[in-house]
Amino acid sequence: MNDVQIWTYVLVALTFSLYIGIAIWSRAGSTKEFYVAGGGVSPLANAMATAADWMSAASFISMAGIISFAGYDGSVYLMGWTGGYVLLALLLAPYLRKFGKFTVPDFIGDRYYSNSARMVAVFCALLVSFTYVAGQMRGVGVVFSRFLEVDINTGVIIGMVIVLFYAVLGGMKGITYTQVAQYCVLIFAFMVPAIFISIQMTGNPIPQLGMGGTVNDGSGMYLLEKLNGLSTELGFSEYTSGSKSLVDVFAITLALMVGTAGLPHVIVRFFTVKKVKDARKSAGMALLLIAVLYTTAPAVAVFARTNMIETVSNKEYDTMPDWFKNWEGTGLLAFDDKNKDGKIQYVADVSKNELTVDPDIMVLANPEIANLPAWVIALVAAGSLAAALSTAAGLLLVISASVSHDLVKKIFVPNISEKGELWAARGAATVGVVIAGYFGINPPGFVAAVVALAFGLAAASFFPAIVLGIFYKKMNKEGAVSGMVVGILLMLFYMLKFKFGIFDGGKEAVSGLQEYWWFGISPEGFGSIAMVVNFIVALVVNKFTPEPPLEVQEIVENIRIPSGAGDASSH
Amino acid sequence: MSEKQKKASAYWKENVRYLFILLAIWFGVSYGAGIMFKDALNTISLGGFKLGFWFAQQGSIYVFVILIFVYVRLMNKLDKKYGYDE
Numbered sequence: 317m318n319d320v321q322i323w324t325y326v327l328v329a330l331t332f333s334l335y336i337g338i339a340i341w342s343r344a345g346s347t348k349e350f351y352v353a354g355g356g357v358s359p360l361a362n363a364m365a366t367a368a369d370w371m372s373a374a375s376f377i378s379m380a381g382i383i384s385f386a387g388y389d390g391s392v393y394l395m396g397w398t399g400g401y402v403l404l405a406l407l408l409a410p411y412l413r414k415f416g417k418f419t420v421p422d423f424i425g426d427r428y429y430s431n432s433a434r435m436v437a438v439f440c441a442l443l444v445s446f447t448y449v450a451g452q453m454r455g456v457g458v459v460f461s462r463f464l465e466v467d468i469n470t471g472v473i474i475g476m477v478i479v480l481f482y483a484v485l486g487g488m489k490g491i492t493y494t495q496v497a498q499y500c501v502l503i504f505a506f507m508v509p510a511i512f513i514s515i516q517m518t519g520n521p522i523p524q525l526g527m528g529g530t531v532n533d534g535s536g537m538y539l540l541e542k543l544n545g546l547s548t549e550l551g552f553s554e555y556t557s558g559s560k561s562l563v564d565v566f567a568i569t570l571a572l573m574v575g576t577a578g579l580p581h582v583i584v585r586f587f588t589v590k591k592v593k594d595a596r597k598s599a600g601m602a603l604l605l606i607a608v609l610y611t612t613a614p615a616v617a618v619f620a621r622t623n624m625i626e627t628v629s630n631k632e633y634d635t636m637p638d639w640f641k642n643w644e645g646t647g648l649l650a651f652d653d654k655n656k657d658g659k660i661q662y663v664a665d666v667s668k669n670e671l672t673v674d675p676d677i678m679v680l681a682n683p684e685i686a687n688l689p690a691w692v693i694a695l696v697a698a699g700s701l702a703a704a705l706s707t708a709a710g711l712l713l714v715i716s717a718s719v720s721h722d723l724v725k726k727i728f729v730p731n732i733s734e735k736g737e738l739w740a741a742r743g744a745a746t747v748g749v750v751i752a753g754y755f756g757i758n759p760p761g762f763v764a765a766v767v768a769l770a771f772g773l774a775a776a777s778f779f780p781a782i783v784l785g786i787f788y789k790k791m792n793k794e795g796a797v798s799g800m801v802v803g804i805l806l807m808l809f810y811m812l813k814f815k816f817g818i819f820d821g822g823k824e825a826v827s828g829l830q831e832y833w834w835f836g837i838s839p840e841g842f843g844s845i846a847m848v849v850n851f852i853v854a855l856v857v858n859k860f861t862p863e864p865p866l867e868v869q870e871i872v873e874n875i876r877i878p879s880g881a882g883d884a885s886s887h
Numbered sequence: 888m889s890e891k892q893k894k895a896s897a898y899w900k901e902n903v904r905y906l907f908i909l910l911a912i913w914f915g916v917s918y919g920a921g922i923m924f925k926d927a928l929n930t931i932s933l934g935g936f937k938l939g940f941w942f943a944q945q946g947s948i949y950v951f952v953i954l955i956f957v958y959v960r961l962m963n964k965l966d967k968k969y970g971y972d973e
Contacts, residue, residue, distance in 0.1 A: 383944075388925075391943035395917045398948045402913045405955045406906055410962075524945060528935035538935030556929070556940040566922050591973060596962060600955035607948050614944040787903075873892075876899050878962075879971040 323694030324463045331501055331698050332478060335705070338497060339482030339490045347737050350487030351418040351717050357492055357588040363601035365495035366585045368502065368702070369710035370397075370602070371609060372448075373455030376502060376703035381678030384617035384624075387547070388558030391614075392568040398603060398610050399569070400576025405599035408577060409586040411786045413595035414875045418587060419714070420580040420778060421722040427785040428793035429868055431727055436800050440777045441580045441718045444770045445711045446751065448581075452708040453756025456701060462646055462680065463697040469757050475705065476753040483709045483716075484745045488588060491709045498702040503608060505699020509683040509692050510612050513619045516686060523615035543618060546625050551664030555621070567841030574847055575771030578778035581710040584717070592878035620678045623685050628660045628671060636660075639684035648674035712748045719744035769811050772843030776803035780850040789872045791854070794861040799854030807846040815839040898969045905961050909954050917947040 344350040357365070375397070383390030417423055421441055425434030453472050460471025482490045507523075514526035518539055531537050544554045553559045560568075576582065585602075586595045628636070633651060643649040650672045651660060662671040680700070683693045720740035725732050732740070777800045784791040784799075812818050814833060817825040837845060863869075920928060925939025933941050966972035 388940055388943060391921060391940075394944055395921055395947050398951050399913065399917050402910075402951050402954055406909060406958055525934075527945075528933070528941070530935065540935050540937075540940075556937050562922065566918060569917065569922065593963065593966070593972070596955075596959045600952070600959050603955055604952050607952050611945055611948050873895060876902070877895055877971055878966055879973050 319690035320693050321464065323691045324697045327691075327694050327698040328464070328701060331497075331702060334497055335478065335482060335494045338494045339486045342489050342493045343485045344487035344489045344738075347721075347734055347741065349489045350738055350741050351713075351721065352584075352587045353487075353489040353492045355588060356590055359589055359594045359598040360601060361492065361496050362585060362589050362594075362598045363605055364499040365492045365588075366582065366598070366602035367605040368495040368499040368706035369585060370582055370606060370707070371499075371502065371703055372707035373452050373700060373704040375609065375613075376506065377455060377458075377679050377700050378676050380613040380616040380620065380682075381675035383614055384621040384678050385673075385675050386558065387553070387555040389560045389565065390617065391558075392560075392565055392572060394610055394614060396569045396572025397576055398607060400573040401599060401603040401606070403573060403577040404582065404586075405596060405603070407783055407786070408583060409595045409599050410592045410878060411875045412583060412782070413586050413589065414592050414878060415871075416587075418584075418721055419717045420583050420782075421718060422726070423785070424778075424781055424796075425722070425726065427868065427871070428781075428796045429865065430793040430797065433781075433793055433797050433800075434722060434726060436797060437778070437781075438718050438722045440773060440800070440804065441714055441722075444579065444774050445581060445714045445718075446748075446755075447770045449708050449711040449715070449748070449752040450755035452704045452711070453752050455704040456708075457756055458646075458676070459680075459697055459700045459704070462642075463694070472753055472756040475701075475708070475756075476749050479705055479708050479712065480746060480749045483712045483749070484742045487741065488584075488713055491706075491713055492588060494709070495706045498706040499605065501702040502699045502706075503605070505695045505702070506609050506616075507612060508695060509686070509688055510616050510619075512688050512692065513623075513682065513686045514615065517619055517622070523612050523619075527615035527618050539618060539622065543622050546622065546629075550625070550629065550662060555618070561836055563836050564838050564841055567835075567837045567844045569841075571775050571841050571843030571847070572771055574775040574779045575773075575843055578774035578782070579770075580718075580774075580778070581707075581714045583782075584714060585710075616679065616682065620682045620685070623682070624673070624678070625662065627685060629662050630659055633658055633660055637684075639681055642684075643677050643681055646677075648677045708752065712745050712752070715748040716741045716745035769807075769815075769839075772807045772811065772840070772846065773804060775843035776807040776846035776850055780847055780854060784851070784854060786872065786875065789869050790858070790863055792858055792861055792864045795854040795856075795858030798857045799850040802853045803846045803850030806849055807843060810834075810842045810846070811839050814842075894969060898965065898971065901965055902962070905958065905965075909958055913951065913954055916942060916950045921947050 348355065379393055382393065412423060415423055417426065421434050421437035424437035425431060453475055456475035457468040457472040460466050460474065461468040482494050510523045511521055514523040515521050517532055518526035518529040519532045520526035520529045527539065529539060531539050531542055540556060544556060547555050586598065589595050589598050633653065652670050654670050660671055661668060663669050680696060683696055720737055724740045725737050781796045781800050784796060814829050815826065817823055817829060820829060920939065921943035925943060928939035928942065929937040931938040
């Protein structure tokens, strides 16, 4: 066993026992504690939990890597996944907190006085959450297999057991306090290597400034200028310019922002604070905590990209450092010496390029590429696990609450006892973990594609229904339900057609369909169109159907006033 | 309309006005400076950054954070003005 592995075992064991300890200390005794942590979480604790909930394996592991290959085009993730919080804080969180229920389908079902609306919302919540959670389990497996050299499947199972333990036992209460710890672990693990590398490359300890600083080699050249030069030399487009069309960048950013605001596992966090005032403040603090990682990620992307090109481009394959061989072993890095000169040609031209790099390894391998000490490398492993586990737990809670609260209690067995509901919630969480683990071990080839779909679906379904429910008193159930249904179906159709190619002969046909994209918008960005369609359908149908009952209109007037929020409750 | 309802709708009107102003800024820094006008802004440099690129990958995020805190302040004041704070 080498140094890195010893450190990894130590750090992972330490953090895992911390999470388990917290879970035992804060286990849930009532459904209210299980669903909304008793409703008494402080704004800061809630903000940290929200941030950990939100920053998944995708944010921690994949995002900086994707940006480092996409350059400017990667901005869609940065703006999309932070700008959504502005919508959340201004348009949703305070009012939903005032409404004071346990889940998002709860709001939809009560505001639109209809169990079919509730069913549609439950269906969307489950679909969004399951697709998302499978990706998290996969992330756990990858980290275990690379750093601890256990089998990927064993890694997934270890992750399942841990999440099962504290999500099932602790519910929202257990999750909230473990997420607070996980935020600290993951942000520390992300910042330490970033600061090290920033000092190494630019002499500036603040990565956000180092990114725009000069290279530390005495040439006085700006880092970004140097990277633009390296990129164009190898035939890639300029790092700071990107290659996606303007309309597509616009559409993807909008879909991600609106999708973020509509994701049930994020919204539900704002049900856990005491007052409306706290919900607003908590949203602001959550974004501040998230922004620490999101403004560092593009800097990491620039450092990693520059470092990688300088380390591998036109160098002898035999002189490559250890990390290169290690990652080749995982299949995420591959070298194919096409012209048999023993050197690595890394260029944009596919027929001449000899190196394929999976974006996921950029963050994980970055500390190794930069020759950082073993404990920093191990820290990254512990941080990625924290990111993946915290998000998985939050999603499992949405799954279990949707089943036990919205389906079992509100629709099928209305007179279920408090204890019975709690057990139903635990049972649903267990089944959820098992299904998620199954998909983590046998990932359907389209996991990544489906995660993008999750945002599109949330944008196309929940966001318009919730916003209209708050801001348009006269919005009725016919309008809201038909808007959600049309929005989701349109989004599904577009994804199936242009992402999976099922109407045109399968996956192979997908790249050929690009020129037929509607308005030149990719499936990732189409959620914004489906959202607009949802709004239009909802408003038009609303015009021709009866007004909502007076008592519903009074509820809407009531949620607009912040005072007297009271506790979240099930009736 | 009762006195209570009048107060509630006046409060709501001011709230919605704040939302329009804040969301206009939200739109301006991201979709405006970061996307639609980034090529024009890229001709200006901010240290080693081209300005449009900086807005897309850094500036817009800073502004988002500030916007929410400004909103929190404005709403807390508004709640006090109408006696809705607790």
